[in-house]
Amino acid sequence: MAMSEASERENANPASTASTDTEVLPICNETGYRAFRAGGFVLRRDEYFARISWPGGTHVIPVDAFLRAAMRDVSWGFFYGVVNFDGVFGTINHYGEVTLFAGAFNDAYRNARRDYQQRFRSDALMGLLKDLLGDWTNQDFDPFAAPMETGQPWGRKNGNNDAAIDRRRVAARRMVGLPGDAPLRTDEAGFPVNRQFADVAQDVPDVEVEPGFENEVSAFNLFAYLSRSDVTWNPSVCSVVGDSLFCPTSEEFVLPIEHGNDRCEWFLQLSDEISWDVKDKETGKPRARVLARAGDICCMPADIRHQGYSTKRSMLLVWENGSPRIPEMIANGTAPVVPVTF
Amino acid sequence: MAMSEASERENANPASTASTDTEVLPICNETGYRAFRAGGFVLRRDEYFARISWPGGTHVIPVDAFLRAAMRDVSWGFFYGVVNFDGVFGTINHYGEVTLFAGAFNDAYRNARRDYQQRFRSDALMGLLKDLLGDWTNQDFDPFAAPMETGQPWGRKNGNNDAAIDRRRVAARRMVGLPGDAPLRTDEAGFPVNRQFADVAQDVPDVEVEPGFENEVSAFNLFAYLSRSDVTWNPSVCSVVGDSLFCPTSEEFVLPIEHGNDRCEWFLQLSDEISWDVKDKETGKPRARVLARAGDICCMPADIRHQGYSTKRSMLLVWENGSPRIPEMIANGTAPVVPVTF
């Protein structure tokens, strides 16, 4: 559920011949919001809903859910695989290009040939979605926050919250806290301990370093680091072994998307518990429900979509393999659906 | 989308031998909420979610959605047909008895034989759901209100809002405003004009009555009456011709349930507009999307489920046939799926 640095780099693919036909449309007098067009898709918001239309179809998503989903899609650089905003609308990452779709992962739309999709250069669509998020997010709403931590997104245009939506996701190159690498989180840096992690120990590892090994001997309190996360459902890289990325995150309420995996994705529950709804990636049919408690580790297969529910804010270690050869394997169908058979 | 007086009467069926095995469980120390049991189903709430379990399965629903759905189910006396709280959980009305189900209208659950259902006497389940609503609704939350009109439902137990959930649905016997029948709505009676209908004319029909015809010659301003509705998605009977019930209602945001029709149900859009998602009743597969603007009239067939979206608070006339012979026809399969063929 995290992205690799590699995929971020691949978002800018100057050789791509995919569409760059995106457009910021005028402000609606009644609501104060702009509309946005990407090829045949037009996106509008009103007081309660995002309204999406394309040649032959329309769709409505409550705007709180839409903004939370769009925020992740942007923050993750379109992410691995499929980001279902809901059962109808979403994006597919092709690593440098991205497909915007309606009904592509919905049996009924596909069987009736009512699904619609268009492929864009990632940088073009990313620019449009960032403009959209900036325009559609009012001053009281933080799409990264849990519902008990933010105001409501409803109503007519009412200010902006650029500080919330422009948060930079930190990615460690080797490990958080190493000299020159991603910094620790502190009160001073604007990362207070979250209310739901008030009891998490803030002690630091006892490190004795011999002179000359300051860049090698290093440790940090990962749980304290996660207790200071100011966002939910937004993995960030904390330690790196080759393409093996530990991407822990803090989770509260509902994962704002149904993530359609294109590869195996591992979850190690570090604290508290999350329930996962697992549905078939292609059809959306329920397949399983996973309850993960502290210490549980499991894999999401490559042919499912998943959505998580966490009442108590919890710490989840998302473990990804960011190898650039995996998109090729996915493309030619040789990527495994499950990581281990036994 | 409304209920008949008949079905309300039928909710008390002393001859029923269906289960009355319901139980109010103790208060959870951590959250302050009670749990509730109906046969094999156990329902718990926490800070964010309603958590439902049954032999062989569990399910999670965000508690705002759950309370809004439960409120309609209770207010409508289990209603006509199927009340889907979401794609998994809900109730089926058998008029005197009611089935609580998980997965019964979900292809994947049924095909895997993971669906579960139990049948109760309506009065027993109604009592339990009323207790549940009373316990789970905090003081700031009104499950009948639109999101911009109410506080949030989240968090631990925090007071009650019995005034909101005990609102009595008014049903006219002949017509609103006739002497002795359902009264008009006024400021004094606690029904101010809703903010979203501030521009609706409050004029009254000019009525000249000859002496002796005071009980016959009568008219009222239906639009003004609806502009003073203090609830959303809650039809109430305004005029009656035999079993023909005009059940207008004011709608804002999202219909909190997917209503699975057991008979044809007509919608006349009186003001503004509503988008309807229409899915197959049995499988949940999308079938159509209906956009209804002022003056549009259409029928929801008997084999679908529908959910509506209204940005601007709108006036919808739900037209029902409350004939007691229809449940029989449904039971023996002779009720028509569409009301007119042409």
Next chain:
Amino acid sequence: MEGVVTQFGSLKDYRKGGVEIIEDDPRNYVFSNVFEVAEGAEPYERIAVGKNFEYVIEAARAEGTSSWFTCAHDEFVLCLDGRTEVHLIKLDRPEDYVDPESEGAVRIGEDTLPGRKMGRISLGRGHMAALPTGAAYRFHADQPGVILFQTIEGEVTVQKWASICQTESV
């Protein structure tokens, strides 16, 4: 709320929605628009726009003075556009005009009826009036308007579904 505008339709200003199909037949939704129906109707032609077993909703164009109607059961009329007067007479012998066991309204071919005046109602937009059992009623509208009947299918009910309802996906 500042600047709130509630959109009611009218003969002169309505915007019809419609059924967008994923996998279905638009006919299943019997979708029409009462203003469009009234626009193309003769004055006081009572065209069914909704039907549920024997019960119907009829839409009519109110324009000029109608003939008298009566009915063996209650009916209700809702004004959706314009201003319509309702004149009510308590018939001395309603059974001379309508079978007491019958359903639906009947049109009376006479201009003057034996009975007592019950009253007169002037309906504006959104106003609803009772048309009680045993009364005769007729309408007058100076300007074209739209009224709707809650009643039962009868001899005055015009059904022309194929010409008023949506048959293709929008």
Next chain:
Amino acid sequence: MEGVVTQFGSLKDYRKGGVEIIEDDPRNYVFSNVFEVAEGAEPYERIAVGKNFEYVIEAARAEGTSSWFTCAHDEFVLCLDGRTEVHLIKLDRPEDYVDPESEGAVRIGEDTLPGRKMGRISLGRGHMAALPTGAAYRFHADQPGVILFQTIEGEVTVQKWASICQTESV
């Protein structure tokens, strides 16, 4: 928030969840619990609990003093229970102990190693330390604890999926 309790697991106190099947095979989820795995493990037996191509997450029971390990690439260790000391030595000639092209940790059968002391880290619950390329490392825990390795599959990696993973729906 008043009375908030963050639930971390431990050897002595963990509650395992599981996979509830609608239509699937529980094996697809490779579901285990690291405390349960460590509970049944020999001290410092490095049991794979996650595998993604060549990469693994290994769980180990920290108890007493381990042998020395080294590795031709970075590894990281995360302490999930108890308190574990990490001792680090910069090997004079790491290639004597591990093929520089190889993957995964190797266990060293010697107690005293030629090299310079780099440092010592005492890890509590939730603490993560780097195990840098070219270093030898070993652990000591007075009381049983649980540690986790982010590494690559190698000769020390124990795979016994069938005995640690859920195979039936809960």
